[in-house]
Amino acid sequence: MDADVIVTGAGPVGLFLAAELKLAGAEPLVLERLPTPSEETKARGLGVLATELLRRRGFGDRLAEADAAGTRDLARDHGTTLGHFASIHKLVPDPDRPRTNIWQPQLERLLTEHALALGVRILRGHEVTTIESDDDGVTVNGRWRGRCLVGCDGGRSTVRKLAGFAFPGTPPLLRTTAGRVRFAGDVPAGGRYPAGAFMFGGSMAGFTEPAGDADPDGPVTAAELADGIRRVTGTEVVVEELTDGRRFADQARQAATYRMGNVFLAGDAAHVHSPSGGQGLNLGLLDAANLGWKLAAAVRGDAPEGLLDSYTSERHPAGEAVLRNTRAQSALLAPGPHVDALREIVAELMDLPEANRYFAGLLSGVHQRCELPYAAGEPAGTYTPDLELIDDDGRVTRLHEHTRTGRGLLLLTPDTRHLADERVGMRVDVVPVTNVGPLLLRPDGVIAWAGEGSPKAALDAWF
Ligand SMILES: Cc1cc2nc3c(=O)[nH]c(=O)nc-3n(C[C@H](O)[C@H](O)[C@H](O)COP(=O)(O)OP(=O)(O)OC[C@H]3O[C@@H](n4cnc5c(N)ncnc54)[C@H](O)[C@@H]3O)c2cc1C
Numbered sequence: 001m002d003a004d005v006i007v008t009g010a011g012p013v014g015l016f017l018a019a020e021l022k023l024a025g026a027e028p029l030v031l032e033r034l035p036t037p038s039e040e041t042k043a044r045g046l047g048v049l050a051t052e053l054l055r056r057r058g059f060g061d062r063l064a065e066a067d068a069a070g071t072r073d074l075a076r077d078h079g080t081t082l083g084h085f086a087s088i089h090k091l092v093p094d095p096d097r098p099r100t101n102i103w104q105p106q107l108e109r110l111l112t113e114h115a116l117a118l119g120v121r122i123l124r125g126h127e128v129t130t131i132e133s134d135d136d137g138v139t140v141n142g143r144w145r146g147r148c149l150v151g152c153d154g155g156r157s158t159v160r161k162l163a164g165f166a167f168p169g170t171p172p173l174l175r176t177t178a179g180r181v182r183f184a185g186d187v188p189a190g191g192r193y194p195a196g197a198f199m200f201g202g203s204m205a206g207f208t209e210p211a212g213d214a215d216p217d218g219p220v221t222a223a224e225l226a227d228g229i230r231r232v233t234g235t236e237v238v239v240e241e242l243t244d245g246r247r248f249a250d251q252a253r254q255a256a257t258y259r260m261g262n263v264f265l266a267g268d269a270a271h272v273h274s275p276s277g278g279q280g281l282n283l284g285l286l287d288a289a290n291l292g293w294k295l296a297a298a299v300r301g302d303a304p305e306g307l308l309d310s311y312t313s314e315r316h317p318a319g320e321a322v323l324r325n326t327r328a329q330s331a332l333l334a335p336g337p338h339v340d341a342l343r344e345i346v347a348e349l350m351d352l353p354e355a356n357r358y359f360a361g362l363l364s365g366v367h368q369r370c371e372l373p374y375a376a377g378e379p380a381g382t383y384t385p386d387l388e389l390i391d392d393d394g395r396v397t398r399l400h401e402h403t404r405t406g407r408g409l410l411l412l413t414p415d416t417r418h419l420a421d422e423r424v425g426m427r428v429d430v431v432p433v434t435n436v437g438p439l440l441l442r443p444d445g446v447i448a449w450a451g452e453g454s455p456k457a458a459l460d461a462w463f
Contacts, residue, residue, distance in 0.1 A: 001137065003029035003121075004299040006146035008128045008159050010037070012104070013267030013284040014152030015111035015122075019057075020292025022118045023406035024443065026299040029144065030120060033127035033153075037112065041244060042275070043104040044070060047282030048364040049383050051100045053289050053445055056386075056403035062110050063100045070101025077202035085277060085325075085359045086332035087197075088343065090350040097366060097385055099278075107281070128153065131162050131263070138262055147299055148262035150291065152284075157269035163260055169253025169323070171211070173330045174274075177228050178206020179220055179245035188235040192343075196232040196335050207232045208333065211249055220245025250274030250330045252323045258287070258312040266291055271319040276329040277363040279322050286365075286383075287315050289444035293406065304461060306373075314370045314446075325362045370446050373461060377452030383445045390435040399441075402431055408448075408463055410455065411437035419455060427463040 005021050007014045010032035018028040046054070046063070054063060075081050083091030083099070093099065115122065131149060132139045138149040151159025160167060174196075180203045190200040196209035207228040216224070222239035229237050254271040258264060267284030291311050297303035332343055349355045361367045369381035387399040389411070402409060408428035412420055416438040420430045428440070440449035440458050449458035 001147060002144045003027050003146045004148075005029070005295060006031060006138065006140050006144055006149045008140075008149065008151050008157075009153035009267075009269070010034075010108075010112070010122050010124070011152060011154060011267065012108055012111055012281055013269075013288050014150075015108065015115050015120075016285050017150060017152055017266055017288035017292050018120045018122070019111070019115040019118050020288060020406060020443075021296050021299075022115070022120050024293045024296030024300075026296035028120055029146065030115070030122040031126040031128055031140065031144065032122060032124045035125040037105065037108055039105045040246070041103050041105060042246070043107070043278060043281050044074065044101060045278040045281075046100040046102055046107065046285075047279060048094070048097045048099055048366055049445075050282040050285040051098060052383065052386055052400075053285060054100075055400045056445060057114065057406070058400075058404050059110060059114070060400060063102065066102040066106055066110075067098075067100045070103060073103075073202070074101050077204050079201060083277070083360060083363065085350070085363065086329040086343070086346070087276070088332075088347050088350060090347065090356065091360045091363070092356055094360065094364075097364070099364075104281075128158055131159065133163070133261055133263055148264065148295065150264040150266055150295070151269040152265075152267050152288070153269050155268040155272040157265065159263065160255060160265055160269050163263040165260060165265060166256040167253050168256060169251065169272075170327065172249035172251045173211055174208050174333055175211040175214075175247065175249045176206055176208040177216075177220055177225060177245075177247045178204060179225060180243045181205040181225065181239055182241040184238040184240040186235070187237055188229070188233040192335065192340065193232050193234070194335055197333065198229055198233050205229075210334070216247060220247060248275060250276070250326065252327050252330075254316070254319050254323055258291075258315060259308065264291060264295070264311070270315075271323065273323050273326040274330055276326050276333065279326070279363060279365075282365060283319060283322050286318065286444070290315050290446075293443040304463070307462070318365065318368055321362075321365065321368060372448065372458070374457035375452050376448065376458060377450035380447045380450040380452075380458075382447055384439070384441055384447050387436055389431065389433045391432055392434060402429065403441075403445075405429070406443045408443055409439075409441040411439045411441070413437050416451070424455075424459065427459060 004026040005028045007030045021028040080089045082089045137147045151157045222242045226239045252273045266287040410430045411433045438451045449455045
Protein backbone atom coordinates (compact mmCIF):
# COMPACT_ATOMS: atom_id res chain seq x y z
CA MET A 1 0.00 0.00 0.00
CA ASP A 2 1.21 3.53 -0.83
CA ALA A 3 -1.34 5.00 1.58
CA ASP A 4 -4.32 4.07 3.70
CA VAL A 5 -6.49 6.54 1.83
CA ILE A 6 -5.88 8.06 -1.60
CA VAL A 7 -7.56 11.46 -1.83
CA THR A 8 -8.19 12.72 -5.35
CA GLY A 9 -8.03 16.52 -5.52
CA ALA A 10 -6.23 19.16 -3.46
CA GLY A 11 -9.16 21.58 -3.42
CA PRO A 12 -10.39 22.75 -0.02
CA VAL A 13 -12.26 19.53 0.70
CA GLY A 14 -9.45 17.14 -0.28
CA LEU A 15 -6.88 19.16 1.69
CA PHE A 16 -9.00 19.27 4.82
CA LEU A 17 -9.99 15.61 4.57
CA ALA A 18 -6.34 14.58 4.26
CA ALA A 19 -5.45 16.63 7.34
CA GLU A 20 -8.31 15.07 9.33
CA LEU A 21 -7.22 11.57 8.30
CA LYS A 22 -3.67 12.27 9.35
CA LEU A 23 -4.80 13.74 12.70
CA ALA A 24 -6.81 10.59 13.35
CA GLY A 25 -3.87 8.29 12.62
CA ALA A 26 -4.41 7.25 8.99
CA GLU A 27 -1.91 7.82 6.17
CA PRO A 28 -3.43 9.82 3.28
CA LEU A 29 -1.91 10.54 -0.14
CA VAL A 30 -3.37 13.46 -2.10
CA LEU A 31 -3.19 13.35 -5.90
CA GLU A 32 -3.91 16.69 -7.61
CA ARG A 33 -3.95 17.19 -11.37
CA LEU A 34 -2.90 20.87 -11.32
CA PRO A 35 0.87 21.43 -11.07
CA THR A 36 0.34 24.60 -8.99
CA PRO A 37 -2.56 25.72 -6.77
CA SER A 38 -5.52 27.33 -8.53
CA GLU A 39 -5.90 31.09 -8.13
CA GLU A 40 -9.54 30.96 -9.27
CA THR A 41 -11.57 33.25 -7.00
CA LYS A 42 -14.71 31.13 -6.74
CA ALA A 43 -15.83 31.27 -3.12
CA ARG A 44 -15.43 34.40 -1.07
CA GLY A 45 -17.10 33.23 2.10
CA LEU A 46 -17.04 30.38 4.57
CA GLY A 47 -20.30 29.50 6.33
CA VAL A 48 -20.87 29.47 10.07
CA LEU A 49 -20.33 25.74 10.62
CA ALA A 50 -17.16 25.59 8.49
CA THR A 51 -15.80 28.66 10.28
CA GLU A 52 -16.38 26.98 13.65
CA LEU A 53 -14.89 23.73 12.34
CA LEU A 54 -11.67 25.42 11.20
CA ARG A 55 -11.47 27.41 14.44
CA ARG A 56 -11.56 24.07 16.29
CA ARG A 57 -8.45 23.06 14.31
CA GLY A 58 -6.54 26.23 15.17
CA PHE A 59 -7.32 28.51 12.20
CA GLY A 60 -8.99 31.22 14.34
CA ASP A 61 -6.41 34.03 14.08
CA ARG A 62 -5.73 33.45 10.39
CA LEU A 63 -9.45 33.41 9.55
CA ALA A 64 -10.00 36.61 11.55
CA GLU A 65 -7.16 38.31 9.68
CA ALA A 66 -8.51 37.21 6.29
CA ASP A 67 -12.04 38.22 7.28
CA ALA A 68 -11.08 41.84 7.83
CA ALA A 69 -9.91 42.20 4.21
CA GLY A 70 -12.65 39.93 2.82
CA THR A 71 -15.36 41.99 4.52
CA ARG A 72 -13.97 45.20 2.96
CA ASP A 73 -14.07 43.52 -0.47
CA LEU A 74 -17.63 42.33 0.12
CA ALA A 75 -18.81 45.83 1.06
CA ARG A 76 -17.11 47.17 -2.09
CA ASP A 77 -18.66 44.57 -4.42
CA HIS A 78 -22.15 44.16 -2.89
CA GLY A 79 -22.62 47.57 -1.28
CA THR A 80 -23.48 45.78 1.98
CA THR A 81 -22.09 43.08 4.26
CA LEU A 82 -25.51 41.62 5.02
CA GLY A 83 -26.02 38.06 3.84
CA HIS A 84 -28.46 37.32 1.04
CA PHE A 85 -31.06 34.83 -0.05
CA ALA A 86 -31.53 34.95 -3.84
CA SER A 87 -29.62 38.28 -3.90
CA ILE A 88 -32.07 39.85 -1.44
CA HIS A 89 -29.45 41.28 0.90
CA LYS A 90 -31.19 41.41 4.25
CA LEU A 91 -29.80 38.56 6.35
CA VAL A 92 -28.52 39.80 9.68
CA PRO A 93 -25.44 37.89 10.84
CA ASP A 94 -25.45 36.23 14.26
CA PRO A 95 -22.56 37.85 16.19
CA ASP A 96 -22.16 34.68 18.29
CA ARG A 97 -21.85 32.43 15.24
CA PRO A 98 -20.12 34.43 12.48
CA ARG A 99 -19.22 33.49 8.90
CA THR A 100 -15.78 34.30 7.49
CA ASN A 101 -15.25 36.41 4.40
CA ILE A 102 -12.19 34.83 2.79
CA TRP A 103 -11.29 34.31 -0.86
CA GLN A 104 -10.95 30.67 -1.87
CA PRO A 105 -7.27 30.79 -2.98
CA GLN A 106 -6.30 32.23 0.40
CA LEU A 107 -8.33 29.53 2.19
CA GLU A 108 -6.63 26.86 0.07
CA ARG A 109 -3.22 28.26 1.04
CA LEU A 110 -4.14 28.01 4.75
CA LEU A 111 -5.45 24.47 4.28
CA THR A 112 -2.31 23.45 2.38
CA GLU A 113 -0.07 24.81 5.17
CA HIS A 114 -2.17 22.95 7.75
CA ALA A 115 -2.01 19.65 5.84
CA LEU A 116 1.73 19.93 5.15
CA ALA A 117 2.45 20.82 8.79
CA LEU A 118 0.74 17.56 9.78
CA GLY A 119 2.93 15.66 7.30
CA VAL A 120 0.33 15.02 4.57
CA ARG A 121 1.87 14.05 1.20
CA ILE A 122 0.42 16.09 -1.68
CA LEU A 123 1.51 15.10 -5.17
CA ARG A 124 0.71 17.77 -7.77
CA GLY A 125 0.59 17.28 -11.51
CA HIS A 126 -1.03 13.84 -11.17
CA GLU A 127 -4.46 13.52 -12.77
CA VAL A 128 -6.45 10.46 -11.72
CA THR A 129 -7.63 8.75 -14.91
CA THR A 130 -8.22 5.11 -13.92
CA ILE A 131 -9.31 3.31 -10.80
CA GLU A 132 -9.55 -0.41 -10.08
CA SER A 133 -11.26 -1.45 -6.91
CA ASP A 134 -11.17 -4.91 -5.25
CA ASP A 135 -11.88 -6.32 -1.80
CA ASP A 136 -8.53 -5.20 -0.36
CA GLY A 137 -8.19 -1.74 -1.82
CA VAL A 138 -8.08 0.55 -4.82
CA THR A 139 -5.40 0.99 -7.49
CA VAL A 140 -5.20 4.43 -9.08
CA ASN A 141 -3.68 5.01 -12.54
CA GLY A 142 -2.27 1.48 -12.32
CA ARG A 143 0.38 2.90 -10.01
CA TRP A 144 -0.79 3.95 -6.55
CA ARG A 145 -2.46 1.56 -4.18
CA GLY A 146 -4.59 2.55 -1.17
CA ARG A 147 -7.05 0.75 1.09
CA CYS A 148 -9.67 3.20 -0.07
CA LEU A 149 -10.15 6.18 -2.35
CA VAL A 150 -12.04 9.43 -1.80
CA GLY A 151 -13.06 11.55 -4.78
CA CYS A 152 -12.69 15.20 -3.72
CA ASP A 153 -12.20 16.13 -7.36
CA GLY A 154 -14.95 18.70 -7.75
CA GLY A 155 -18.25 18.93 -9.59
CA ARG A 156 -17.07 17.10 -12.72
CA SER A 157 -15.52 14.37 -10.58
CA THR A 158 -13.65 11.70 -12.52
CA VAL A 159 -13.78 9.36 -9.51
CA ARG A 160 -17.58 9.65 -9.38
CA LYS A 161 -17.86 8.79 -13.07
CA LEU A 162 -15.27 5.98 -13.07
CA ALA A 163 -16.77 4.32 -10.00
CA GLY A 164 -20.29 4.57 -11.46
CA PHE A 165 -22.06 6.65 -8.79
CA ALA A 166 -25.57 7.71 -9.86
CA PHE A 167 -25.81 11.54 -9.92
CA PRO A 168 -29.48 12.46 -10.28
CA GLY A 169 -30.82 15.99 -10.19
CA THR A 170 -32.09 18.93 -12.21
CA PRO A 171 -30.53 20.71 -15.24
CA PRO A 172 -29.63 24.41 -15.09
CA LEU A 173 -32.36 27.03 -14.95
CA LEU A 174 -30.01 30.04 -15.07
CA ARG A 175 -26.49 30.65 -16.33
CA THR A 176 -24.14 33.39 -15.12
CA THR A 177 -21.13 34.85 -16.93
CA ALA A 178 -18.92 37.24 -14.99
CA GLY A 179 -15.41 38.57 -14.48
CA ARG A 180 -13.30 41.46 -13.26
CA VAL A 181 -14.09 44.13 -15.78
CA ARG A 182 -13.01 47.64 -16.72
CA PHE A 183 -15.65 49.34 -18.87
CA ALA A 184 -15.07 52.31 -21.15
CA GLY A 185 -18.00 54.72 -21.17
CA ASP A 186 -21.43 54.36 -19.59
CA VAL A 187 -22.60 51.27 -17.76
CA PRO A 188 -26.29 50.51 -17.08
CA ALA A 189 -27.52 50.21 -13.50
CA GLY A 190 -27.08 46.85 -11.84
CA GLY A 191 -30.27 44.93 -11.03
CA ARG A 192 -33.09 42.87 -12.51
CA TYR A 193 -34.22 43.37 -16.10
CA PRO A 194 -37.03 41.64 -18.05
CA ALA A 195 -34.47 39.34 -19.74
CA GLY A 196 -32.21 38.58 -16.76
CA ALA A 197 -30.01 40.33 -14.23
CA PHE A 198 -26.93 42.53 -14.52
CA MET A 199 -24.52 42.56 -11.58
CA PHE A 200 -22.03 45.37 -11.24
CA GLY A 201 -20.21 46.17 -8.04
CA GLY A 202 -16.63 47.16 -7.37
CA SER A 203 -14.50 45.38 -9.94
CA MET A 204 -16.85 42.44 -10.66
CA ALA A 205 -19.52 42.53 -13.36
CA GLY A 206 -21.65 39.86 -14.96
CA PHE A 207 -25.03 38.85 -16.24
CA THR A 208 -27.47 36.05 -15.48
CA GLU A 209 -30.02 34.79 -17.99
CA PRO A 210 -32.16 31.70 -18.56
CA ALA A 211 -29.81 28.77 -19.26
CA GLY A 212 -31.37 27.62 -22.56
CA ASP A 213 -29.65 24.80 -24.43
CA ALA A 214 -26.27 26.48 -24.90
CA ASP A 215 -23.37 25.12 -22.86
CA PRO A 216 -20.54 27.55 -23.65
CA ASP A 217 -17.02 26.36 -22.98
CA GLY A 218 -13.53 27.86 -23.12
CA PRO A 219 -12.38 31.19 -21.68
CA VAL A 220 -14.94 33.99 -21.26
CA THR A 221 -14.25 36.77 -23.80
CA ALA A 222 -14.85 40.53 -23.55
CA ALA A 223 -17.21 40.32 -26.56
CA GLU A 224 -19.25 37.54 -24.93
CA LEU A 225 -19.64 39.60 -21.78
CA ALA A 226 -20.60 42.78 -23.66
CA ASP A 227 -23.13 40.82 -25.81
CA GLY A 228 -24.71 39.27 -22.74
CA ILE A 229 -24.98 42.62 -20.93
CA ARG A 230 -26.65 44.09 -24.04
CA ARG A 231 -29.09 41.15 -24.26
CA VAL A 232 -30.06 41.58 -20.62
CA THR A 233 -30.09 45.38 -20.22
CA GLY A 234 -30.62 46.57 -23.80
CA THR A 235 -27.55 48.83 -23.44
CA GLU A 236 -24.33 48.60 -25.47
CA VAL A 237 -21.24 48.54 -23.24
CA VAL A 238 -17.54 48.51 -24.07
CA VAL A 239 -15.52 46.01 -22.05
CA GLU A 240 -12.03 47.46 -22.10
CA GLU A 241 -10.37 44.87 -19.88
CA LEU A 242 -11.54 41.48 -18.62
CA THR A 243 -9.72 39.19 -16.18
CA ASP A 244 -10.83 36.30 -14.04
CA GLY A 245 -13.73 35.43 -16.37
CA ARG A 246 -15.98 32.61 -15.21
CA ARG A 247 -19.26 30.93 -16.06
CA PHE A 248 -21.42 28.97 -13.71
CA ALA A 249 -24.88 27.51 -13.81
CA ASP A 250 -27.33 26.28 -11.21
CA GLN A 251 -27.77 22.60 -12.04
CA ALA A 252 -28.54 20.77 -8.81
CA ARG A 253 -27.33 17.18 -8.59
CA GLN A 254 -26.34 14.87 -5.79
CA ALA A 255 -24.75 11.44 -5.70
CA ALA A 256 -27.36 8.84 -4.69
CA THR A 257 -24.89 7.46 -2.13
CA TYR A 258 -21.54 8.85 -0.96
CA ARG A 259 -19.98 5.39 -0.64
CA MET A 260 -19.64 2.44 -3.01
CA GLY A 261 -17.48 -0.21 -1.32
CA ASN A 262 -14.08 1.34 -0.71
CA VAL A 263 -14.70 4.42 -2.89
CA PHE A 264 -16.17 7.58 -1.30
CA LEU A 265 -17.16 11.04 -2.51
CA ALA A 266 -16.94 14.35 -0.63
CA GLY A 267 -17.48 18.02 -1.47
CA ASP A 268 -18.54 19.14 -4.94
CA ALA A 269 -17.81 15.61 -6.22
CA ALA A 270 -20.85 14.49 -4.20
CA HIS A 271 -23.14 17.47 -4.86
CA VAL A 272 -23.36 20.42 -7.23
CA HIS A 273 -25.72 23.37 -6.91
CA SER A 274 -25.84 27.09 -7.56
CA PRO A 275 -23.36 29.18 -5.54
CA SER A 276 -26.24 31.38 -4.29
CA GLY A 277 -25.79 32.04 -0.61
CA GLY A 278 -22.20 30.68 -0.56
CA GLN A 279 -22.83 27.21 0.84
CA GLY A 280 -20.55 24.84 -1.10
CA LEU A 281 -17.52 25.09 1.15
CA ASN A 282 -19.60 24.74 4.29
CA LEU A 283 -21.16 21.59 2.92
CA GLY A 284 -17.92 20.10 1.56
CA LEU A 285 -15.73 20.83 4.57
CA LEU A 286 -18.35 19.30 6.86
CA ASP A 287 -18.44 16.22 4.61
CA ALA A 288 -14.67 15.97 5.07
CA ALA A 289 -14.93 16.44 8.83
CA ASN A 290 -17.65 13.76 9.03
CA LEU A 291 -15.71 11.26 6.93
CA GLY A 292 -12.15 11.85 8.18
CA TRP A 293 -12.30 10.40 11.69
CA LYS A 294 -14.67 7.60 10.63
CA LEU A 295 -12.47 6.46 7.76
CA ALA A 296 -9.37 6.66 9.96
CA ALA A 297 -11.09 4.46 12.55
CA ALA A 298 -11.95 1.94 9.84
CA VAL A 299 -8.36 1.95 8.58
CA ARG A 300 -7.03 1.51 12.14
CA GLY A 301 -9.43 -1.42 12.53
CA ASP A 302 -11.38 -0.06 15.49
CA ALA A 303 -14.50 1.36 13.82
CA PRO A 304 -17.76 0.37 15.48
CA GLU A 305 -20.27 -1.49 13.31
CA GLY A 306 -22.02 0.78 10.79
CA LEU A 307 -19.69 3.76 11.39
CA LEU A 308 -18.74 4.20 7.73
CA ASP A 309 -22.31 3.89 6.48
CA SER A 310 -23.33 6.74 8.76
CA TYR A 311 -21.30 9.02 6.46
CA THR A 312 -23.94 8.84 3.71
CA SER A 313 -26.89 8.72 6.09
CA GLU A 314 -25.72 11.88 7.89
CA ARG A 315 -24.30 13.91 5.03
CA HIS A 316 -26.76 13.12 2.22
CA PRO A 317 -29.62 14.95 4.02
CA ALA A 318 -27.33 17.96 4.58
CA GLY A 319 -26.63 18.06 0.82
CA GLU A 320 -30.32 17.64 0.01
CA ALA A 321 -31.16 20.64 2.20
CA VAL A 322 -28.70 22.82 0.28
CA LEU A 323 -30.00 21.62 -3.09
CA ARG A 324 -33.51 22.48 -1.93
CA ASN A 325 -32.71 26.04 -0.85
CA THR A 326 -30.50 26.77 -3.88
CA ARG A 327 -33.29 25.56 -6.20
CA ALA A 328 -35.66 27.91 -4.37
CA GLN A 329 -33.14 30.74 -4.80
CA SER A 330 -32.86 30.02 -8.53
CA ALA A 331 -36.64 30.20 -8.84
CA LEU A 332 -36.48 33.63 -7.17
CA LEU A 333 -33.63 34.78 -9.41
CA ALA A 334 -35.39 33.96 -12.69
CA PRO A 335 -36.58 37.00 -14.67
CA GLY A 336 -40.22 38.00 -15.09
CA PRO A 337 -42.96 40.05 -13.39
CA HIS A 338 -44.36 37.10 -11.44
CA VAL A 339 -40.98 36.47 -9.86
CA ASP A 340 -40.60 40.22 -9.21
CA ALA A 341 -43.81 40.06 -7.17
CA LEU A 342 -42.70 36.97 -5.30
CA ARG A 343 -39.35 38.59 -4.50
CA GLU A 344 -41.10 41.60 -3.03
CA ILE A 345 -43.09 39.34 -0.75
CA VAL A 346 -40.02 37.33 0.31
CA ALA A 347 -38.15 40.60 0.94
CA GLU A 348 -41.01 41.77 3.18
CA LEU A 349 -40.98 38.46 5.03
CA MET A 350 -37.27 38.85 5.65
CA ASP A 351 -38.01 42.05 7.60
CA LEU A 352 -39.71 39.91 10.26
CA PRO A 353 -37.00 38.96 12.77
CA GLU A 354 -38.11 35.34 13.03
CA ALA A 355 -38.28 34.93 9.25
CA ASN A 356 -34.88 36.60 8.95
CA ARG A 357 -33.43 34.02 11.35
CA TYR A 358 -35.20 31.26 9.40
CA PHE A 359 -33.58 32.27 6.09
CA ALA A 360 -30.18 32.74 7.76
CA GLY A 361 -30.55 29.26 9.30
CA LEU A 362 -31.36 27.73 5.90
CA LEU A 363 -28.03 28.99 4.58
CA SER A 364 -25.90 28.31 7.64
CA GLY A 365 -27.28 24.85 8.41
CA VAL A 366 -27.10 25.52 12.16
CA HIS A 367 -30.53 23.97 12.68
CA GLN A 368 -29.66 20.77 10.83
CA ARG A 369 -29.60 17.66 12.92
CA CYS A 370 -27.91 14.31 12.39
CA GLU A 371 -30.23 11.42 13.23
CA LEU A 372 -28.61 9.59 16.16
CA PRO A 373 -29.31 5.88 16.68
CA TYR A 374 -29.98 6.25 20.46
CA ALA A 375 -31.69 8.65 22.90
CA ALA A 376 -29.29 11.54 23.53
CA GLY A 377 -31.10 14.64 24.86
CA GLU A 378 -31.29 18.18 23.46
CA PRO A 379 -29.40 19.52 21.46
CA ALA A 380 -27.72 16.24 20.44
CA GLY A 381 -27.34 15.79 16.67
CA THR A 382 -26.63 19.48 16.01
CA TYR A 383 -23.19 21.08 15.63
CA THR A 384 -21.70 22.64 18.72
CA PRO A 385 -20.97 26.37 18.80
CA ASP A 386 -17.66 27.57 20.20
CA LEU A 387 -18.74 27.17 23.82
CA GLU A 388 -17.25 29.10 26.70
CA LEU A 389 -15.98 26.58 29.25
CA ILE A 390 -15.26 27.23 32.91
CA ASP A 391 -13.25 24.65 34.87
CA ASP A 392 -13.26 23.86 38.61
CA ASP A 393 -10.73 26.65 39.32
CA GLY A 394 -12.81 29.23 37.48
CA ARG A 395 -10.42 29.28 34.50
CA VAL A 396 -12.28 30.32 31.33
CA THR A 397 -11.43 28.77 27.95
CA ARG A 398 -13.21 28.30 24.66
CA LEU A 399 -14.08 24.95 23.19
CA HIS A 400 -11.73 25.51 20.24
CA GLU A 401 -8.78 25.50 22.63
CA HIS A 402 -9.46 21.81 23.39
CA THR A 403 -10.03 20.44 19.91
CA ARG A 404 -6.75 20.81 17.98
CA THR A 405 -6.01 17.07 18.22
CA GLY A 406 -9.27 16.12 16.53
CA ARG A 407 -10.31 13.70 19.29
CA GLY A 408 -13.79 13.31 20.69
CA LEU A 409 -14.47 15.30 23.87
CA LEU A 410 -16.54 14.42 26.90
CA LEU A 411 -17.38 17.56 28.89
CA LEU A 412 -18.34 16.52 32.39
CA THR A 413 -19.90 18.64 35.13
CA PRO A 414 -18.94 17.92 38.79
CA ASP A 415 -22.03 15.73 39.32
CA THR A 416 -21.29 13.61 36.21
CA ARG A 417 -17.52 13.02 36.62
CA HIS A 418 -18.25 9.45 37.76
CA LEU A 419 -19.18 8.68 34.13
CA ALA A 420 -15.52 8.79 33.07
CA ASP A 421 -13.22 5.87 33.76
CA GLU A 422 -9.86 4.96 32.29
CA ARG A 423 -11.46 3.17 29.34
CA VAL A 424 -13.52 6.24 28.46
CA GLY A 425 -10.34 8.33 28.68
CA MET A 426 -8.70 6.11 26.05
CA ARG A 427 -11.54 6.71 23.63
CA VAL A 428 -12.10 10.47 24.07
CA ASP A 429 -10.57 13.41 25.95
CA VAL A 430 -12.40 14.17 29.18
CA VAL A 431 -12.70 17.88 30.06
CA PRO A 432 -13.99 18.91 33.50
CA VAL A 433 -16.39 21.85 33.22
CA THR A 434 -18.76 23.60 35.58
CA ASN A 435 -20.94 25.76 33.33
CA VAL A 436 -22.14 23.57 30.43
CA GLY A 437 -22.76 19.93 29.84
CA PRO A 438 -22.53 17.13 30.29
CA LEU A 439 -21.86 16.77 26.55
CA LEU A 440 -20.13 14.28 24.28
CA LEU A 441 -18.71 15.91 21.16
CA ARG A 442 -17.54 13.97 18.11
CA PRO A 443 -14.39 15.04 16.26
CA ASP A 444 -16.56 16.72 13.59
CA GLY A 445 -18.30 18.88 16.21
CA VAL A 446 -21.59 16.98 16.25
CA ILE A 447 -23.05 16.83 19.76
CA ALA A 448 -23.35 13.07 20.20
CA TRP A 449 -24.91 13.06 23.66
CA ALA A 450 -26.31 15.78 25.88
CA GLY A 451 -26.89 14.32 29.29
CA GLU A 452 -29.86 12.02 28.77
CA GLY A 453 -29.11 8.78 30.68
CA SER A 454 -25.57 7.49 30.25
CA PRO A 455 -23.15 8.35 27.42
CA LYS A 456 -22.42 4.62 26.94
CA ALA A 457 -24.61 4.15 23.86
CA ALA A 458 -23.08 7.22 22.22
CA LEU A 459 -19.51 6.17 23.10
CA ASP A 460 -20.16 2.69 21.71
CA ALA A 461 -21.76 4.05 18.53
CA TRP A 462 -18.91 6.41 17.63
CA PHE A 463 -15.72 5.47 19.49
C1 LIG B 1 -18.63 31.61 -8.73
C2 LIG B 1 -18.63 30.73 -7.53
C3 LIG B 1 -18.76 31.31 -6.29
C4 LIG B 1 -18.79 30.52 -5.16
N1 LIG B 1 -18.90 31.12 -3.94
C5 LIG B 1 -18.92 30.35 -2.83
C6 LIG B 1 -18.94 30.97 -1.54
O1 LIG B 1 -18.92 32.18 -1.40
N2 LIG B 1 -18.95 30.14 -0.46
C7 LIG B 1 -18.92 28.79 -0.58
O2 LIG B 1 -18.95 28.09 0.43
N3 LIG B 1 -18.85 28.19 -1.79
C8 LIG B 1 -18.84 28.93 -2.91
N4 LIG B 1 -18.72 28.34 -4.12
C9 LIG B 1 -18.58 26.88 -4.18
C10 LIG B 1 -17.15 26.43 -3.83
O3 LIG B 1 -16.23 27.11 -4.65
C11 LIG B 1 -17.05 24.93 -4.02
O4 LIG B 1 -18.10 24.32 -3.29
C12 LIG B 1 -15.68 24.39 -3.56
O5 LIG B 1 -14.66 24.77 -4.45
C13 LIG B 1 -15.73 22.87 -3.49
O6 LIG B 1 -14.48 22.39 -3.09
P1 LIG B 1 -13.99 20.94 -3.52
O7 LIG B 1 -12.66 20.75 -2.86
O8 LIG B 1 -15.08 19.97 -3.30
O9 LIG B 1 -13.83 21.00 -5.10
P2 LIG B 1 -12.88 21.90 -5.99
O10 LIG B 1 -12.63 23.22 -5.36
O11 LIG B 1 -13.47 21.87 -7.36
O12 LIG B 1 -11.49 21.13 -5.99
C14 LIG B 1 -11.33 19.93 -6.72
C15 LIG B 1 -9.86 19.68 -6.94
O13 LIG B 1 -9.70 18.41 -7.60
C16 LIG B 1 -8.78 18.54 -8.67
N5 LIG B 1 -9.11 17.51 -9.63
C17 LIG B 1 -10.19 17.44 -10.46
N6 LIG B 1 -10.16 16.30 -11.18
C18 LIG B 1 -9.04 15.63 -10.82
C19 LIG B 1 -8.49 14.38 -11.20
N7 LIG B 1 -9.07 13.60 -12.11
N8 LIG B 1 -7.32 14.00 -10.62
C20 LIG B 1 -6.71 14.78 -9.67
N9 LIG B 1 -7.21 15.97 -9.28
C21 LIG B 1 -8.37 16.39 -9.83
C22 LIG B 1 -9.02 19.96 -9.18
O14 LIG B 1 -7.91 20.44 -9.92
C23 LIG B 1 -9.23 20.72 -7.87
O15 LIG B 1 -8.01 21.16 -7.32
C24 LIG B 1 -18.69 29.10 -5.28
C25 LIG B 1 -18.55 28.52 -6.53
C26 LIG B 1 -18.52 29.33 -7.65
C27 LIG B 1 -18.38 28.69 -9.00
